[in-house]
Amino acid sequence: KAGVTQTPRYLIKTRGQQVTLSCSPISGHRSVSWYQQTPGQGLQFLFEYFSETQRNKGNFPGRFSGRQFSNSRSEMNVSTLELGDSALYLCASSLGESNGQFFGPGTRLTVL
Amino acid sequence: GENVEQHPSTLSVQEGDSAVIKCTYSDSASNYFPWYKQELGKRPQLIIDIRSNVGEKKDQRIAVTLNKTAKHFSLHITETQPEDSAVYFCAPLRGYGGSQGNLIFGKGTKLSVKP
Numbered sequence: 001k002a003g004v005t006q007t008p009r010y011l012i013k014t015r016g017q018q019v020t021l022s023c024s025p026i027s028g029h030r031s032v033s034w035y036q037q038t039p040g041q042g043l044q045f046l047f048e049y050f051s052e053t054q055r056n057k058g059n060f061p062g063r064f065s066g067r068q069f070s071n072s073r074s075e076m077n078v079s080t081l082e083l084g085d086s087a088l089y090l091c092a093s094s095l096g097e098s099n100g101q102f103f104g105p106g107t108r109l110t111v112l
Numbered sequence: 113g114e115n116v117e118q119h120p121s122t123l124s125v126q127e128g129d130s131a132v133i134k135c136t137y138s139d140s141a142s143n144y145f146p147w148y149k150q151e152l153g154k155r156p157q158l159i160i161d162i163r164s165n166v167g168e169k170k171d172q173r174i175a176v177t178l179n180k181t182a183k184h185f186s187l188h189i190t191e192t193q194p195e196d197s198a199v200y201f202c203a204p205l206r207g208y209g210g211s212q213g214n215l216i217f218g219k220g221t222k223l224s225v226k227p
Contacts, residue, residue: 033215043156043201043217055211090155097207098144100158101215 001026004093004104012110018079021107025072025093032074033101034066037088049074050096078109086111114139118202118218125192126226133221135202136184142204145178145185150220151198159200160187192225199223 005024013019025032034046045058049068066076072093078085088108092101115138125131135145146161162169162176162185169176173192178185185204189196202218 031212033212035215035217042219045215045217048212048215050209050211055209056214058214092156094212096211097209097213098163098205099212100146100161101148101203101212102158103155105155 001028004091004102006089006091006104006107008107009105010108010110012112013081014112015081015083017081018077019081019109021076021078021089021091021109023074023076023091023093023104025074025091026102029093029095029102030072031094031096031099032068032072033092033094034074034076035090035092036060037090037106038086043090046076081111083111085109114142114204114206114214114216116202116204116216116218118200118221120221121219122222122224124224124226127192127194129192131187131189131192131196131223131225133187133200133202133223134184135186135204135218137204138183139204139206140180140183141206142183144205144207145176146203146205147174147176147187148201148203148217149198150201156201189223192223194225194227197223197225 033048048056068074088106092103143164148156150156175188199220206213
């Protein structure tokens with residue numbers, strides 16, 4: 001099976017802009033989760049989508065949003081970008097409850 | 113919410129020695145206990161997991177032990193090799209209704225294996 005893919009791999013934006021990141025899960029995986037990874041904060045959970053519904057949400061402002069489509073592909077949107085949003089954004093897919101996650105390569109976002 | 117702590121935050125061992133990383137959690141309803149390995153510049157990878165009806169699981173040089181009463185689980189690596197050098201994360205879960213639940217990762221343990 002093909003692994004988790006993310007596009008784009010690199011992105012440079014300026015403050016105030018918005019950005020959309022895409023994640024294609026492993027075929028058959030219905031759970032997609034998103035994380036922000038920075039050197040100082042480790043892996044911070046953003047949200048999880050399961051069967052097109054946001055099931056869980058981490059402690060991030062409303063500028064961070066997402067959605068999941070019927071084919072389980074997911075998108076994450078960040079509006080009104082801030083310098084502190086510069087990070088590696090990882091998505092992971094899973095069969096769901098009590099199953100491990102498989103991570104994509106990430107999207108490196110730089111906000112200038 | 114779930115509180116997850118990993119100890120130690122850094123660990124340096126000689127090649128061939130054993131390494132143990134401990135993860136404590138607060139949610140007594142957690143029922144799935146995985147460990148992930150992230151090498152420098154790469155994505156995290158699931159290396160071993162255990163479910164709450166099992167006390168120990170082994171896969172070649174790595175093992176995970178679970179103590180549900182004390183709410184902690186540990187990663188054991190024997191005969192360490194330089195390629196074991198990485199950051200290791202725990203992420204105890206309480207899944208429900210098919211979804212994973214709140215996915216809180218420990219802050220990671222940086223393991224360095226010296227040749």
